[in-house]
Amino acid sequence: MSKLQFNNSNNAFFLSLKSEVDHYFNSQGKKRTGDSRLFTKAAILLSSAIILYAVLITNILPGWAAWALSGLLGFVLASIGFCVMHDANHGSFSTSQKLNDLMGLISSNGLGANAYFWKQKHNIIHHTYTNVDGIDDDIAKSPIIRQCPTQKWVPAHRVQHLYLPLVYSMTSMFWIFIMDFTKYFSRRIYRTAAWKMSLTEHLIFWLTKVYYVSVFIAIPIIVLGWKPWLIGYLTMNAVMGLTLSFVFQLAHVLENTEFEHVPLDTSKHIETAWAEHQLRTTSNFAMKNKFVSWFSGGLNYQIEHHLFPRVSHVHYPAISEIVQRKCAEFHLPYNQYETATEALGSHFRFMRQLGAKP
Numbered sequence: 001m002s003k004l005q006f007n008n009s010n011n012a013f014f015l016s017l018k019s020e021v022d023h024y025f026n027s028q029g030k031k032r033t034g035d036s037r038l039f040t041k042a043a044i045l046l047s048s049a050i051i052l053y054a055v056l057i058t059n060i061l062p063g064w065a066a067w068a069l070s071g072l073l074g075f076v077l078a079s080i081g082f083c084v085m086h087d088a089n090h091g092s093f094s095t096s097q098k099l100n101d102l103m104g105l106i107s108s109n110g111l112g113a114n115a116y117f118w119k120q121k122h123n124i125i126h127h128t129y130t131n132v133d134g135i136d137d138d139i140a141k142s143p144i145i146r147q148c149p150t151q152k153w154v155p156a157h158r159v160q161h162l163y164l165p166l167v168y169s170m171t172s173m174f175w176i177f178i179m180d181f182t183k184y185f186s187r188r189i190y191r192t193a194a195w196k197m198s199l200t201e202h203l204i205f206w207l208t209k210v211y212y213v214s215v216f217i218a219i220p221i222i223v224l225g226w227k228p229w230l231i232g233y234l235t236m237n238a239v240m241g242l243t244l245s246f247v248f249q250l251a252h253v254l255e256n257t258e259f260e261h262v263p264l265d266t267s268k269h270i271e272t273a274w275a276e277h278q279l280r281t282t283s284n285f286a287m288k289n290k291f292v293s294w295f296s297g298g299l300n301y302q303i304e305h306h307l308f309p310r311v312s313h314v315h316y317p318a319i320s321e322i323v324q325r326k327c328a329e330f331h332l333p334y335n336q337y338e339t340a341t342e343a344l345g346s347h348f349r350f351m352r353q354l355g356a357k358p
């Protein structure tokens with residue numbers, strides 16, 4: 001991986017912001033981790049997933065209802081990813097690290113993905129080198145799709161805005177069956193060497209895959225038959241993949257966000273401080289929409305999340321007022337779209353622009 005460093009010599013913005021955010025938590029006597037709002041949400045989402053699975057596997061519903069419930073299960077699983085997995089793996093679900101690890105395991109590996117790789121890919125690589133082409137694994141889907149101007153263009157990209165939903169709908173299956181195994185066998189996360197795995201981590205990896213194939217593939221095929229299973233399984237994954245992709249893509253791959261590029265095997269210095277880089281590469285959406293904020297685990301407040309990744313998402317609306325004020329004071333951008341539809345429009349327009357021959 002290239003040695004990439006930020007110029008943190010002028011860190012006045014972040015120091016000033018951090019001191020006000022610290023003051024907010026101290027004066028209110030609040031912990032930065034999750035509270036009853038998050039624990040209630042986790043209980044609702046996890047029990048909903050179990051109930052939906054149980055209803056589907058008992059095969060008591062007519063086909064159309066089972067199909068609709070499979071889609072709903074996909075949506076609930078994506079929401080578990082945003083609200084429980086994301087917070088727990090960042091260590092912001094609870095003050096207890098053991099509970100964070102347990103919830104991370106339940107909500108990542110329970111969905112068939114590997115928490116160990118996610119923590120390095122997301123917490124370290126994506127959160128430090130956001131939108132840096134060549135390092136950030138979140139924008140490394142080339143040549144299938146071209147997500148920033150420095151990536152290689154191929155003629156198929158001309159219509160990438162049209163086949164984008166198909167690619168996104170396969171995200172969860174791609175993650176579980178291809179990306180995890182690629183990381184496991186190559187020992188790399190895109191261009192970064194993966195953390196060394198202990199024997200326990202190897203065991204967890206394989207047991208997770210066996211569990212996933214049993215619960216989401218083998219048992220439903222035996223009980224329901226392969227055809228109903230296939231329809232339900234593809235529907236669940238399509239809804240899950242689309243939901244996961246849109247929420248993550250609407251944070252960074254938009255008309256109002258910036259990108260950096262790091263050529264292979266060279267060092268580069270980014271002339272902005274880390275916090276300013278986060279502001280320039282990240283955008284919020286639908287901040288006033290309570291439903292979006294609830295199901296997306298506060299990922300519509302992506303700016304606050306990138307500046308304070310170890311603060312639980314339940315606090316983002318409150319600290320967002322401080323962040324906006326500080327951005328205005330230091331003349332820094334605070335990118336946001338009023339609604340999810342506006343952000344979605346921007347994402348598709350941007351992907352269409354990137355698809356035109358450079």
Ligand SMILES: [Zn+2]
Pocket residue numbers: 086090122123127305309
């Ligand atoms: Zn994160």
